[in-house]
Amino acid sequence: MKIPFNYIFRNLWTRKLTTLLTAGGMALVAFVFAAVLMLDAGLNRTMVGTGSVDNVVFIRKGAETEIQSGITRDQAALVESQPQVARGADGNAMASKESLVLISLTKTGQDKGSNIVTRGVSPMAQVLRPQVKIVQGRMFQPGSSEIVVGKNIHEEFDGVAIGQKLRFAQREWLVVGTFDAGKSAFDSEVWGDVEQLMQAFRRVNYSSVIVKMTSVDSFDALVKAVQDDIRIALDGKRERLFYEDQSRALSTFISFLGIFLSVIFSVGAMIGAAITMYSSVAMRTGEIGTLRALGFRQPSILVAFLIESLLLGLVGGIAGLACAAFLQSITISTMNFQSFSQLAFSFLLTFKIVLQTLLFSVVMGFVGGFLPAVKAARMKIVDSLRAA
Amino acid sequence: MFYFKLIFKNVFRAKLRSSLTIIGLVIAIVAFGLLQTVVDAWFAGSNAASASRLVARNSISLVFPMPVYYRERIRAVPGVKSVTLLNWFGGVYKEPRNFFPQFAVDHENFFDLYPEFIMPADQLSAFKRDRQGAAVGRKLADEFGWKIGDTIPIRGTIFSGTWTFTLRAIFDAKDETTVTRQMYFHWDYINEWLKQKFPRRMEQIGTFVIEVDDPSRTADISKAIDAQFRNSLAETLTETEKSFQLGFISQMEQIILTIRIVSFVVIFIIMAVVANTMAMTARERLTEYATLKALGFGPGFVAALIFGEALMLSLIGGGLGVLLTFPLAKVVGVIASAVFAVFKVSQATVLMQLACALAVGFIAALVPSWRSARIKIVDGLRHVG
Numbered sequence: 199m200k201i202p203f204n205y206i207f208r209n210l211w212t213r214k215l216t217t218l219l220t221a222g223g224m225a226l227v228a229f230v231f232a233a234v235l236m237l238d239a240g241l242n243r244t245m246v247g248t249g250s251v252d253n254v255v256f257i258r259k260g261a262e263t264e265i266q267s268g269i270t271r272d273q274a275a276l277v278e279s280q281p282q283v284a285r286g287a288d289g290n291a292m293a294s295k296e297s298l299v300l301i302s303l304t305k306t307g308q309d310k311g312s313n314i315v316t317r318g319v320s321p322m323a324q325v326l327r328p329q330v331k332i333v334q335g336r337m338f339q340p341g342s343s344e345i346v347v348g349k350n351i352h353e354e355f356d357g358v359a360i361g362q363k364l365r366f367a368q369r370e371w372l373v374v375g376t377f378d379a380g381k382s383a384f385d386s387e388v389w390g391d392v393e394q395l396m397q398a399f400r401r402v403n404y405s406s407v408i409v410k411m412t413s414v415d416s417f418d419a420l421v422k423a424v425q426d427d428i429r430i431a432l433d434g435k436r437e438r439l440f441y442e443d444q445s446r447a448l449s450t451f452i453s454f455l456g457i458f459l460s461v462i463f464s465v466g467a468m469i470g471a472a473i474t475m476y477s478s479v480a481m482r483t484g485e486i487g488t489l490r491a492l493g494f495r496q497p498s499i500l501v502a503f504l505i506e507s508l509l510l511g512l513v514g515g516i517a518g519l520a521c522a523a524f525l526q527s528i529t530i531s532t533m534n535f536q537s538f539s540q541l542a543f544s545f546l547l548t549f550k551i552v553l554q555t556l557l558f559s560v561v562m563g564f565v566g567g568f569l570p571a572v573k574a575a576r577m578k579i580v581d582s583l584r585a586a
Numbered sequence: 587m588f589y590f591k592l593i594f595k596n597v598f599r600a601k602l603r604s605s606l607t608i609i610g611l612v613i614a615i616v617a618f619g620l621l622q623t624v625v626d627a628w629f630a631g632s633n634a635a636s637a638s639r640l641v642a643r644n645s646i647s648l649v650f651p652m653p654v655y656y657r658e659r660i661r662a663v664p665g666v667k668s669v670t671l672l673n674w675f676g677g678v679y680k681e682p683r684n685f686f687p688q689f690a691v692d693h694e695n696f697f698d699l700y701p702e703f704i705m706p707a708d709q710l711s712a713f714k715r716d717r718q719g720a721a722v723g724r725k726l727a728d729e730f731g732w733k734i735g736d737t738i739p740i741r742g743t744i745f746s747g748t749w750t751f752t753l754r755a756i757f758d759a760k761d762e763t764t765v766t767r768q769m770y771f772h773w774d775y776i777n778e779w780l781k782q783k784f785p786r787r788m789e790q791i792g793t794f795v796i797e798v799d800d801p802s803r804t805a806d807i808s809k810a811i812d813a814q815f816r817n818s819l820a821e822t823l824t825e826t827e828k829s830f831q832l833g834f835i836s837q838m839e840q841i842i843l844t845i846r847i848v849s850f851v852v853i854f855i856i857m858a859v860v861a862n863t864m865a866m867t868a869r870e871r872l873t874e875y876a877t878l879k880a881l882g883f884g885p886g887f888v889a890a891l892i893f894g895e896a897l898m899l900s901l902i903g904g905g906l907g908v909l910l911t912f913p914l915a916k917v918v919g920v921i922a923s924a925v926f927a928v929f930k931v932s933q934a935t936v937l938m939q940l941a942c943a944l945a946v947g948f949i950a951a952l953v954p955s956w957r958s959a960r961i962k963i964v965d966g967l968r969h970v971g
Contacts, residue, residue, distance in 0.1 A: 215865055215953075223858040226851060260746040265649060266676065300647040310829075310836040313647050366646050368819065399650075400819065402786065451925075459848060462617040463855060469610040470859040473603050477866045530844075533837035538649070540837065 224514025232522035234456030236545040248382040249438030268403040282420035292410040318392030335375030346375040350542035367398035471566025487582030503571035511563020593894040611903025614856035619911035621849035627926035632831035645823040651790035677740035690773040702760040709755035719754035723766025765927040861950035868954035876966020885959035896951035904943025
């Protein structure tokens with residue numbers, strides 16, 4: 199015979215303060231658990247969204263980031279002329295030769311500079327990155343000292359409004375537009391004409407060459423051809439993978455922090471649940487005896503108390519998730535250790551995270567409630583009736 | 587005395603519940619301590635920075651070099667005692683996860699400017715004599731088991747190719763804040779190679795480290811140095827070593843802020859657990875409190891009983907937590923040595939841990955004690971726990 203669900207629910211309702219405190223503790227744990235997963239998911243979306251499947255990034259052998267790399271004009275021209283590189287309607291190779299430098303800009307409200315990626319791009323760059331769209335002003339004119347800034351730079355940094363000028367490399371650079379790169383890493387960059395930037399910074403080498411392939415399958419052939427040609431000898435990587443690798447350390451750090459916190463927090467919350475359930479069992483000794491005397495079996499008692507504890511966990515999980523959902527409007531901007539520059543990303547709540555968090559909180563409730571429920575089920579009828 | 591005895595008996599009346607609460611407290615206090623130590627570890631570099639040293643770098647950003655001839659002009663600035671070179675190398679030892687910082691330095695006077703690195707004189711001169719020589723910190727040498735005379739291969743990412751260095755000197759830290767998990771070698775060696783391979787990149791340096799006569803004049807001297815190079819191809823930005831280090835940290839400010847917030851969330855959660863315990867305890871003993879009041883004890887006494895019990899619980903938990911933090915911090919320090927060069931629990935952290943434990947106990951006792959103290963004797967006696 200099963201114990202009515204109503205009985206279980208009303209037990210929680212009667213002791214509101216205790217229920218609230220226990221579920222509140224669990225909600226906080228669920229919140230932190232979800233928040234860390236969301237942060238990692240957001241970072242992942244940013245990095246995956248930065249790369250396109252059919253683009254390949256070439257950098258110098260041994261270099262790990264674009265900033266460390268250097269590619270001569272000859273090498274770049276040879277890469278462009280590979281047969282696997284797609285061509286536009288005008289017959290030009292769909293390739294962008296880019297030069298990366300870091301400049302120091304000041305975040306609004308801070309007095310120290312943060313490193314910002316300033317990317318010199320070829321005219322083809324926008325074709326290769328269809329996610330980049332000008333939302334304010336216009337694109338820079340090739341051959342001029344004009345720059346456009348990403349959405350996050352526009353929002354978080356001083357002195358980058360349209361019409362303002364940035365001074366670096368002995369020149370003044372006029373900000374003429376703002377672009378939205380669909381929450382990808384380009385949102386944290388400043389773009390200008392590659393030839394102008396290289397002249398200003400007295401550079402002769404590009405940092406990287408990005409090409410679009412004729413088809414996704416030609417990757418292996420293209421990379422092999424470029425690696426085997428001793429005149430070129432560059433490392434090629436799929437753009438998507440390249441950007442994922444750029445944030446690997448940051449991602450590992452976030453996951454490590456997440457696991458550490460979840461373990462510690464959940465132990466605390468489980469202890470909280472166990473205390474609540476133990477006291478609930480102790481207080482209801484007489485009641486349990488009565489239930490048993492009425493003919494409810496041991497398993498029904500066990501299940502009833504377990505469900506009570508699972509409910510506690512579920513309520514906590516839902517409350518925590520609800521709070522975590524609000525985090526989605528927050529953008530975090532921090533230094534990516536690998537690329538040594540600022541990267542902005544936001545919290546992202548996915549269906550998988552919802553499921554994981556709910557599962558996690560229910561498991562917390564189960565573990566916390568298991569021993570007390572066993573204790574309740576194993577009470578002797580006579581003893582418990584006498585205790586009351 | 588009677589009062590303390592009563593509290594003590596009360597704490598251990600519900601053994602299971604009290605021990606669970608204490609375990610929860612211990613975990614929270616340990617977690618809080620470790621997270622605070624993580625934040626401290628982030629600031630280790632800036633804490634170790636000297637007040638009498640300045641760092642000059644290219645004003646555009648750190649990745650741009652400056653011509654090395656700037657050195658003589660910086661030395662000519664009044665108040666500057668000596669100048670040395672320091673260049674980030676960014677190499678990989680075997681695998682990327684073995685990360686440690688490497689710097690190419692001016693072997694002649696670098697260690698004169700850094701008296702906090704202590705090494706035997708014969709090792710120092712051996713380091714100076716060998717162009718391929720390297721000096722590493724004690725912590726790094728221990729980690730990879732390097733001995734004097736070992737050959738260390740480093741794969742360059744900025745200076746491509748595999749470089750081999752011979753370990754000539756191992757330096758120790760002067761005190762606990764000094765970081766000894768890095769490697770130094772001759773800038774000349776790198777520069778010679780650049781001369782042959784990439785002549786455009788030779789005679790360039792990432793940072794100058796400058797020692798000044800009078801630490802109180804660092805602001806003026808920085809300004810004077812930067813004025814020397816205004817409107818040149820490589821304008822400089824000179825700041826104290828500490829502010830230079832803080833520049834890195836401020837770029838990661840939001841992550842550090844998050845860790846700070848999280849460490850207080852831990853305390854908040856445990857507060858909920860302890861408050862829960864106290865609420866249940868007080869509810870169970872309402873009859874008892876009513877009896878005490880009937881016997882003539884005032885509401886203050888009842889409140890004090892609950893406060894005493896909560897504080898004792900939290901102090902036991904907090905104390906155990908503090909004791910456990912030290913061995914655990916040691917373990918974390920070993921595991922995360924690639925990330926945090928110094929991982930040490932500070933005195934401030936211990937004090938904060940104890941303060942948090944006390945605050946948890948105090949706040950947890952507020953509502954239950956207020957309720958129990960106000961209960962009418964008749965209601966309390968009638969109450970069935």
